[in-house]
Amino acid sequence: MPRTSEARRAGVLGHPIEHSLSPVLHRAAYDALGLEWEYDAHDVTEESLPAFIDALTGEWAGLSLTMPLKVAALPLVDxxxxxxxLVGAINTVLVQPVAEGxxxxxxxTxxxxxxxxLREGGVQQADAGVVVGGGATATxxxxxxxxxxxTKPIVVVRSRARAGALMRAATKMGVEPRFVSFEDAPHYLARASAVVSTVPADAGAGxxxxxxxxxxxxxxxLLDAVYSPLDTPLGLSWERAGGTFVRGTRMLLHQAGEQVRLMTGREAPLASMSAALDQVV
Known part of the structure; x- marks a missing residue:
């Protein structure tokens, strides 16, 4: 496709960042859209984030944020x-020109x-759902x-005391979660039509x-937000038990596609992005 716009910059920030697949997805999107944009990974800690954001110039279109920056960036945006x-976390920063700068x-996203x-997996609507984990992705x-x-999800956590942010967010959302232990989780998994696991693969293995x-x-x-490994023990067991397992790369693809739409103002070329992702996972 011929190039159609002036060069812009975007990138993903996090620490560590070497594992990020965001550059693969965004670069594939820009290529398919004919955009002369750059997208790079930057190792940025919570301590160095304010200086990085303060130094952004007009050529920047936006940022993708990964851990541990999704909460740390909240006070740094306008x-x-x-x-x-509602969620209490941002994974995207859009740099928009205004009169004063x-x-x-x-x-x-x-x-x-x-x-x-989840909709790719066949869930268009659900009345019984389970979230495994209590962190930012769980929210x-x-x-x-x-x-x-x-409206009344089950949340599987090891420690309810560490799920305070999730509980506060749930109140704002108008949902009423019920917190259960990992030991009691199988009873609720058996009744769920949609499950999202947000814990590391070894934690889900139990x-x-x-x-x-x-x-x-x-x-x-079941959607496992983890994509390393691609086939998690929990996901594979769910599949063997007759359920549908959606790998974490599908969530990664769609959240990146929405970032592309927000940053460029154009619909994301999901097929091209998915093909590029398939080549590296």
């Missing part, structure tokens, strides 16, 4: 979009990514399940051993 404010807008990935998962109709054909509903979908 405006936070409603969904990001620039405006930084914080957004959250993780919720969009989770909803789109986005709670919002995503809410969009699909789950749940994997409890899954049999009798503990997964027909057509039930």
């Amino acid at each position: 405006f936070i979009e409603p969904m990001a404010k 620039r405006q930084l807008v914080g957004a959250n 993780d919720v969009h990514g989770i909803v789109a990935a 986005s998962a709670l919002a995503a399940l809410g969009r699909l109709g789950v 749940l994997a051993t409890s899954l049999t054909e009798s503990t997964v509903l027909d057509g039930a979908v």
Whole structure:
């Protein structure tokens, strides 16, 4: 495709950042759209984030944020979009020109990514859902399940005391989560039509051993937000038990596609982005 616009810059920030697949996705999108844009990974800590953002110039279109910056960036932007404010985390910063210079807008595309990935798996609406984990991604998962109709989700956590941010976000969202232990989780997994796991693969492996054909509903979908390894023990066990396993790369694809749309103003070429992703995972 011929080049259609002036060069701009974007990038992903985090620490560590070497593992990030965001450059693969965004560069594939720019190439398909004919944009002469650059997209690089930058190792940025919470301490160095304010200086990095302060140094952004007009050539920048936006930033993708990964851990541990999704909460740390909140006070550094000028405006936070409603969904990001509800979730209490931003994974996207849009650099928008205004009369006096620039405006930084914080957004959250993780919720969009989770909803789109679950819909790929066949979940258009759900009444019973489970979130495994209590961190920032779990809060986005709670919002995503809410969009699909789950108003009383089950949240599986090791320590309820460490899920304070999720509990506060749930109150703002108008959902009523019930917190259960990992030991009690199989009972609730058996009743769920949509499950989102946000814990590391080894943490989910314990749940994997409890899954049999009798503990997964027909057509039930599990999205594992982890994509390293691509095939997690929990996801594979869910699949063997008769459920549908959606890999974390599908969430990654859709959240990146929404970032591309927000930064460029054009619909993301998801097929091209997906093909590029398939070549590296």
